[in-house]
Amino acid sequence: MITLFWCPQTRASRILWLLEEMDQPFEVRMIDIRKPEARAAPDFVAASPMGKVPALMDSGGQGVVRLADSAAIALYLADRYPSAGLAPPVEDPSRGDYLYWMTFTPGVIEPAMMERFNNWEVSRATSGWGNFDAMIEVLERGLERGPWLLGERFSAADVLVGSSVYFMKAFGVLPDSAALQAYCERCLARPAYQIALGRDAELEA
Numbered sequence: 750m751i752t753l754f755w756c757p758q759t760r761a762s763r764i765l766w767l768l769e770e771m772d773q774p775f776e777v778r779m780i781d782i783r784k785p786e787a788r789a790a791p792d793f794v795a796a797s798p799m800g801k802v803p804a805l806m807d808s809g810g811q812g813v814v815r816l817a818d819s820a821a822i823a824l825y826l827a828d829r830y831p832s833a834g835l836a837p838p839v840e841d842p843s844r845g846d847y848l849y850w851m852t853f854t855p856g857v858i859e860p861a862m863m864e865r866f867n868n869w870e871v872s873r874a875t876s877g878w879g880n881f882d883a884m885i886e887v888l889e890r891g892l893e894r895g896p897w898l899l900g901e902r903f904s905a906a907d908v909l910v911g912s913s914v915y916f917m918k919a920f921g922v923l924p925d926s927a928a929l930q931a932y933c934e935r936c937l938a939r940p941a942y943q944i945a946l947g948r949d950a951e952l953e954a
């Protein structure tokens with residue numbers, strides 16, 4: 750069984766979206782990240798060294814797999830359960846683009862968002878993520894072919910990057926970019942993303 754450690758209104762919503770795109774049974778275990786006693790749950794501690802959500806435990810294979818971090822979890826799930834068709838196989842030439850976009854969220858978008866929130870002055874050449882404007886330019890170029898990052902093929906990379914674009918919009922830092930706004934709408938139109946976001950809304954109500 751796949752167990753997702755989840756909390757509403759967090760990055761865990763993107764892994765819920767991914768799981769809803771897949772054809773595997775899973776359970777959601779709520780970890781209220783504001784409550785130390787909830788974060789002390791042994792299974793959660795074992796899966797998430799930094800005590801952050803999302804984290805995942807999968808006991809469906811030869812042994813129990815535990816891991817945290819959206820990109821690591823998405824890479825794991827898409828490869829481990831290939832019937833969902835969310836990752837090109839290793840021999841597929843689009844695997845290169847896929848891997849690039851799978852690490853774009855933690856490696857580039859997230860630090861660039863911190864740069865924007867905190868008004869950091871960074872050097873594009875020496876900061877690993879370039880800078881916020883470069884990140885947006887690269888993302889726009891990546892979507893030129895569209896409708897998804899790998900062209901016609903929707904993949905786990907769209908779950909990571911699409912949810913990051915949605916977070917940028919929600920936090921008011923998404924620039925006025927027709928391409929990125931349209932991409933965000935395409936992601937939001939996916940029933941699986943609506944289910945994941947609906948779960949946040951249910952708990953807020």
Ligand SMILES: N[C@@H](CCC(=O)N[C@@H](CS)C(=O)NCC(=O)O)C(=O)O
Nearest residue numbers: 759760782800801802803818819820
């Ligand atoms: N790099 C991680 C970041 C996860 C993260 O920062 N999660 C936040 C919620 S959105 C969290 O659990 N914060 C609680 C804490 O660190 O105390 C990922 O992408 O999954």
